[in-house]
Amino acid sequence: MQYSNRVLNTPSSFIRNILKVTDAPDVISFAGGLPNPISFPLENLQEAINRAIDENGSKIFQYASTNGYLPLRQYIADKYNRKHDLGITADDILLTTGSQQALSLLSQVLINPGDGIIIEEPGYLGAIQAFTMSEPSFYPVTLEEDGLNLEELKVALDQPNVKFIYTVPNFQNPTGLTYTAERRKEVYELIKDRDIILVEDDPYGELRFKGDSLPYIAAGKSENSVLLGSFSKTVTPGMRLGFIISKNKELMRHIETAKQASDLHTNIFSQYAIYEYLTHNEYDTHVQKIIELYDAQSKVMLEALEEHFPENVSFTRPEGGMFVWATLNNGMTAMEFFERAMDVGVAFVPGDPFYTSKKDVNTLRLNYTNSAPEVIRDGIKRLATILKDAEIV
């Protein structure tokens, strides 16, 4: 059988492959990007599901509209208008099967083979994978401490047929970095008059444990803006509920067509259940609990890194979200480190799959949300022994 170039050129998810190895019970895993399951509001979800069935009957098991359950879209519109002053209506929202589907739909709608996508380097692996299916040309732009590198962005913007820029402005996956207010403005100035879409993928924005929430780069301000959200990190990822927000009617119409072709509509049972959950519980209080949990876990990881890692390893200090990004400066690649880490029973994600233009990198992603504090301390200590050995050699 001859398979399509599309799928042959798309790597299977490195992380999912790693998870197969790291699922063993005695391995300490900083590899996955999993929310802590103790944060799932099980009882309240159970009540919400029962209520959804009692109140709506067979409707919640029937086929439904492609753009999604109107009360849920209205709820999301109201929330974003209240918190971010976006000036959107329920019609500017389309519910997707996780925000991952939104990435896939966007590239299907915008990219012909060879068209350009500007992407953060390092960038979210799942986005690289979703976009690769449309056979784009990637124009990577370095993600610095403050956000995208502006000089590189200017050059990338002048490349032929660039259709969109993909950003994760808050607590980025994989680096944990957040664009500063200043850099957001600068990026906006560069893109605002161009016929290029700016995608802001923001599944982590609510999980801020330090500093103040910042305005989006373009959301609410520009026709060319697309904002993505998700309930995966704040309620549950298994329900697969995400959403696209854009005032660009033409783009939204094409996305709706692509979604019809893809799955007709997002799981309607999940949509009703989450709506019932959101409207009958103190969502903000619930999110606050997750923030406190991740704040504590991140502090434990950062303290352990400070205490045990040699000085030549640098790492980010996230203000929210789920990841720390470390850079080895000892001549070792992240893949070499990974192989030795498996010998001491610790897993993380080597940086390689997050780059579209580099190999054999010396960076790696550490997740702190899915391990208890004592496990985090133990895992970082074990990793440190490898780095100390490497220094002696």
Ligand code: PMP
């Ligand atoms: N975007 C980013 C930046 C992510 O980190 C993730 C999840 N790891 C997703 C999108 C996809 O999330 P979901 O499909 O569960 O909403």
